[in-house]
Amino acid sequence: SKGSLFLKFADDDPPVVSGGDGALQVAVHDRVTAGELIELEPDLVVLVTGMEARQNAELVDVLKIPLDKNGFFNEIHPKLRPVETVMDGIFIVGASQGPKNVPESVASALAGVSKVAGLLLKGYVDLEPYVAEVDAARCSWCGECQQACIYGAIEKVTQDGRQVARINPSACKGCGACAPPCPENAIELKGYTDRQVEGMISALAREVA
Incomplete structure (x- = not known):
């Protein structure tokens, strides 16, 4: 048969x-x-023969987009957000995500174009409200926060003759990964400052007691 x-x-x-x-x-x-x-x-x-991903180390360093185990660029979610990446405004289409045939590549390209068109027609970008903040008076710039940030949202600047960290609010995702490594406790997350979190814990403890 x-x-x-x-x-x-x-x-x-x-x-x-x-x-x-x-x-x-x-x-x-x-x-x-x-x-x-x-x-x-x-x-x-x-x-x-199988398709192998190109060596994209330089591009990964510039775009800050993670790779999957096979070396292809990783999307946020294969079904819900198939062309979006962890970096706002950067979309991946075609074989950059993995092996695809022509119809699949065209479909993902159209999806990426529609996402870009939506941003351009909107005319503005919504920023994450809960981003990290640096207390410049306490920061002594050790670079630990910059190494912890996978989004490249932290840069070294000179302020009042001192080198300190500065958060780029348009790149920060509010994950809070930069706060724990800081030896000076100079970084806090908006809406989740140490004082606020301690207050929440105290209120919860009173309710439990």
């Missing part, structure tokens, strides 16, 4: 192709049937 037959094999135990004089034989251990050895005599064997 006509149709397609798929056999699943382990990565460390690929099919073996043998034969000569025009006769081919393929032997494979099928995982679906508990490793049963299946031997086939096909008329034609076609080898399909």
Whole structure:
């Protein structure tokens, strides 16, 4: 009968192709049937090579977009936000996300274009309200916060003759990862300052008591 037959094999135990004089034989251990050895005599064997991601270290450093385990750019969510990245205004389409055929690449490109058009038509960008703040009087610039920020939202500036950290509110996501490493406790998150959090804990403790 006509149709397609798929056999699943382990990565460390690929099919073996043998034969000569025009006769081919393929032997494979099928995982679906508990490793049963299946031997086939096909008329034609076609080898399909996998797609490998380019070395994008420089681009990753500039855009601050994470990669997946295979080296392709990572979207926020494959179903809900398939072309959006952790960096606002940067979208990924086509084979930059992984192997795709032409229709899939065109569809993702159209999705990316629609996202860009939406930003341009809106005319402004909504910023995250709960971002980190630096107390310049306490900051002595050790660089720990900059290393902790995966979004590149922290830069070193000179203020009143001193080097201090400054938060870029348009790049900050309000994750708070920069606050714990600060040895001077010079960074707090808007809406979640130490005083506010301590007040919440005290109120909760009174209710429990």
